[in-house]
Amino acid sequence: DTAVSQTPKYLVTQMGNDKSIKCEQNLGHDTMYWYKQDSKKFLKIMFSYNNKELIINETVPNRFSPKSPDKAHLNLHINSLELGDSAVYFCASSHKVHNSPLHFGNGTRLTVT
Amino acid sequence: AQSVTQPDIHITVSEGASLELRCNYSYGATPYLFWYVQSPGQGLQLLLKYFSGDTLVQGIKGFEAEFKRSQSSFNLRKPSVHWSDAAEYFCAVEGTNAGKSTFGDGTTLTVKP
Numbered sequence: 001d002t003a004v005s006q007t008p009k010y011l012v013t014q015m016g017n018d019k020s021i022k023c024e025q026n027l028g029h030d031t032m033y034w035y036k037q038d039s040k041k042f043l044k045i046m047f048s049y050n051n052k053e054l055i056i057n058e059t060v061p062n063r064f065s066p067k068s069p070d071k072a073h074l075n076l077h078i079n080s081l082e083l084g085d086s087a088v089y090f091c092a093s094s095h096k097v098h099n100s101p102l103h104f105g106n107g108t109r110l111t112v113t
Numbered sequence: 114a115q116s117v118t119q120p121d122i123h124i125t126v127s128e129g130a131s132l133e134l135r136c137n138y139s140y141g142a143t144p145y146l147f148w149y150v151q152s153p154g155q156g157l158q159l160l161l162k163y164f165s166g167d168t169l170v171q172g173i174k175g176f177e178a179e180f181k182r183s184q185s186s187f188n189l190r191k192p193s194v195h196w197s198d199a200a201e202y203f204c205a206v207e208g209t210n211a212g213k214s215t216f217g218d219g220t221t222l223t224v225k226p
Contacts, residue, residue: 004156031212041201043157043216056213090156098211099145099164104156 003027006091006105013081014113021076021108023091029103031055031096032074034066037088037107049074050096081112115140115208119217126194127225134189134220136204145207146187147214148178152200160202163187174198199224 006023013019025032033056034046048056049068063079074091088109092102116139126132138144145164149157161172168180178189187204201221205214 033212041151041219041221043203043219045213045215048212050212056210092156094212096212098207099162100212101147101159101162102149102157102212102214104158106154106156 004091004093004103004105006108008108009106010109012111012113015081015083017081018077018079019081021089023074023105025072025093025103027093027103029093029095030071031094032068032071033092033102034074034076035090035092037090039087083112086110086112115144115206115215117204117206117215117217119204119220121220122218123221123223125223125225128196129193132191132194132222134202134222136187136189136217137185138187138206139185140206140208146180147205147207148172148176148189149203149205150200151203157203160189194224196224196226198222
């Protein structure tokens with residue numbers, strides 16, 4: 001039983017294209033996140049949704065648009081992809097209470113050529 | 114705002130040797146602290162967490178960490194490292210915004226046979 005699953009695992013595309021990454025969690029959590037991990041493995045939060053409401057929106061280009069159709073799903077759409085968008089994108093979920101750890105998906109490796 | 118520093122980018126230990134990974138945090142109040150491990154091609158997995166109570170916390174896979182308020186540290190330890198412990202280790206701190214964790218830059222652990 002996969003707790004946090006994201007698809008696709010790999011995504012190779014050309015500059016200028018639009019792509020989406022999907023994420024689903026079956027843990028009953030009320031909060032979901034998108035993190036970006038760059039080539040140096042630095043991990044930074046991008047967005048967070050609590051019960052379908054956007055609660056964290058870090059300094060991310062508006063080419064990135066998250067969408068949460070329900071609290072078990074959080075998708076990430078990226079318009080006009082750029083070379084610098086190449087990274088591993090992680091979906092995560094948790095309860096929105098302090099000390100609730102994050103549960104991560106296995107990541108989507110995005111390569112923009 | 115909270116921040117985390119992991120001073121060691123890369124550590125190499127021999128199998129069976131003891132391990133200590135350093136983590137220093139910056140936060141005005143009592144922080145919520147976490148250690149996560151990331152195996153190659155995988156998402157992050159929680160090893161242990163701390164908020165209050167006993168300052169020595171036990172985690173999975175034989176890991177433990179000690180919270181030292183006077184040193185603003187939360188170092189991760191293991192008495193005897195196994196080859197399967199080779200991975201990337203991240204320390205994280207959560208402040209007033211429940212669910213918003215700030216991650217350190219990670220420490221890569223290599224285990225020599």
